[in-house]
Amino acid sequence: xxxxxIRNIQSIVPSTPLHLISQGAEALIFISDHHPYLPSDLKxxxxxxxxxxxxxxxxxKPYRHPKLDxxxxxxxTSSEAKLLHKLFQLGVKAPKLVAMDxxxxxxxxxxxxxxxxxxxxxxxxxxxWILEEQSTKENLIALDDNVKDCCTSIGRLIGILHxxxxxxxxxxxxxxxxxxxxxxxxxxxxxxxxSYSGMPEDKAVDLYVLERAxxxxxxxxAQKYTEWVLQxxxxxxxxxxxKGFKKYTQTMERFKEVRMRGRKRTSNGD
Amino acid sequence: MAYNILQLSQFPQYKVFVSLYKGVTNxxxxxxxxxxxxxxxxxDFAFLNAANLLSMEQLYSALFRCFVxxxxxxxxxxxxxxxxxxxxxxxxxxxEALTRFGIPAEGEKSDLIILKVIESxxxxxxAQLDQVYDTVSKVVQNNGVAGVCxxxxxxxxxxxxxxxxxxxxxxxxxxxxxxxxxRLIIGTIQLRGL
Numbered sequence: 001x002x003x004x005x006i007r008n009i010q011s012i013v014p015s016t017p018l019h020l021i022s023q024g025a026e027a028l029i030f031i032s033d034h035h036p037y038l039p040s041d042l043k044x045x046x047x048x049x050x051x052x053x054x055x056x057x058x059x060x061k062p063y064r065h066p067k068l069d070x071x072x073x074x075x076x077t078s079s080e081a082k083l084l085h086k087l088f089q090l091g092v093k094a095p096k097l098v099a100m101d102x103x104x105x106x107x108x109x110x111x112x113x114x115x116x117x118x119x120x121x122x123x124x125x126x127x128x129w130i131l132e133e134q135s136t137k138e139n140l141i142a143l144d145d146n147v148k149d150c151c152t153s154i155g156r157l158i159g160i161l162h163x164x165x166x167x168x169x170x171x172x173x174x175x176x177x178x179x180x181x182x183x184x185x186x187x188x189x190x191x192x193x194x195s196y197s198g199m200p201e202d203k204a205v206d207l208y209v210l211e212r213a214x215x216x217x218x219x220x221x222a223q224k225y226t227e228w229v230l231q232x233x234x235x236x237x238x239x240x241x242x243k244g245f246k247k248y249t250q251t252m253e254r255f256k257e258v259r260m261r262g263r264k265r266t267s268n269g270d
Numbered sequence: 271m272a273y274n275i276l277q278l279s280q281f282p283q284y285k286v287f288v289s290l291y292k293g294v295t296n297x298x299x300x301x302x303x304x305x306x307x308x309x310x311x312x313x314d315f316a317f318l319n320a321a322n323l324l325s326m327e328q329l330y331s332a333l334f335r336c337f338v339x340x341x342x343x344x345x346x347x348x349x350x351x352x353x354x355x356x357x358x359x360x361x362x363x364x365x366e367a368l369t370r371f372g373i374p375a376e377g378e379k380s381d382l383i384i385l386k387v388i389e390s391x392x393x394x395x396x397a398q399l400d401q402v403y404d405t406v407s408k409v410v411q412n413n414g415v416a417g418v419c420x421x422x423x424x425x426x427x428x429x430x431x432x433x434x435x436x437x438x439x440x441x442x443x444x445x446x447x448x449x450x451x452x453r454l455i456i457g458t459i460q461l462r463g464l
Binding site: 014036038044045046084089103104 | 276278326327334
């Protein structure tokens with residue numbers, strides 16, 4: 001199955017070396033050192049990394065009617081690409097859109113992140129795991145100021161997203177990436193489940209999913225991490241003025257309810 | 271005489287002849303001849319107003335979009351050259367794209383980028399390319415300067431940021447920061463009409 005999918009993509013993108021890095025239910029993620037359209041002597045003007053690109057591929061679903069499948073794939077692909085571009089316009093750190101082939105389910109985007117000292121990719125999860133492992137009672141580096149700053153920046157990012165009526169849909173510590181070795185500036189990635197929504201419910205679920213993810217991946221320190229994220233989330237709403245703060249209050253009220261009942265609403269229409 | 275050939279690694283079957291003519295004086299005549307169809311049949315080119323081109327990346331991005339749409343059977347225009355011009359434009363309307371991104375209607379002088387997409391599995395011969403260049407040179411007048419290679423350096427002298435602001439309908443989003451402006455344009459090209 002997977003080999004077939006890889007043959008598929010290689011036939012659409014010939015003469016481009018592709019390296020599979022992850023496979024989800026809907027898409028496969030590849031890395032390539034080839035820009036989709038620039039010759040090797042030209043570089044993208046404003047990309048963090050001009051040597052690697054991410055290719056997100058939504059393969060055809062064999063159980064769907066081919067025509068319908070192509071349409072669904074094109075719609076999902078272009079709406080994710082549009083969202084990436086929207087985030088760039090808003091000034092939210094996220095991978096920049098480089099190219100797209102919607103009917104074939106392909107998006108090329110900027111590669112963000114770097115290698116951590118242990119060789120792993122700089123997702124928030126991997127970074128925190130290193131710090132947690134190195135923490136001792138005397139020296140709690142997992143709760144250092146730079147972790148705090150990083151967490152509040154993440155909260156701010158989510159806040160800006162929400163203030164603009166966008167929910168991420170899959171916030172986990174693997175979908176947050178550190179983009180700079182020195183400043184640890186975070187970026188959100190994987191907007192495949194994102195949508196437009198101004199509803200406190202959807203925003204609260206976004207926060208709840210992240211809280212749950214932090215709890216399960218970083219059980220010892222999750223409480224602090226979440227607290228800092230929510231601090232950043234609070235701050236960015238407050239800076240937005242009265243309106244922003246009202247949105248914050250509504251979302252937080254709903255957040256408490258979601259915490260009590262879980263992500264899914266009950267079927268009796270609550 | 272000078273021109274260059276652009277190629278995209280994903281589409282090896284296309285070689286794109288391109289040359290930049292600065293200070294063209296007869297653009298209005300060329301425009302009229304194209305409209306009235308009085309040019310010879312083999313005179314098939316894309317004419318771009320160089321004022322709207324910020325970077326080679328922008329042009330490559332539009333070529334990519336054009337070739338992808340052609341492969342997917344999603345071309346909106348009848349010819350690949352018209353398709354390419356409309357791929358630079360933020361709007362769907364082809365006539366509007368030609369007005370804004372093709373040969374300018376006003377002004378005494380203009381800087382024109384002249385492109386020809388050549389479909390060929392083998393590398394085109396130099397003689398063939400020279401002939402393409404000759405065909406262009408016979409029609410386009412710019413006080414004998416003739417064409418130069420199209421590069422990012424050459425574009426610096428022809429780009430007009432205010433023209434980009436207007437034609438890409440950037441409004442408040444406009445910025446003089448070229449890196450940011452470039453990405454705004456590339457996103458627009460990749461997402462047009464979707």
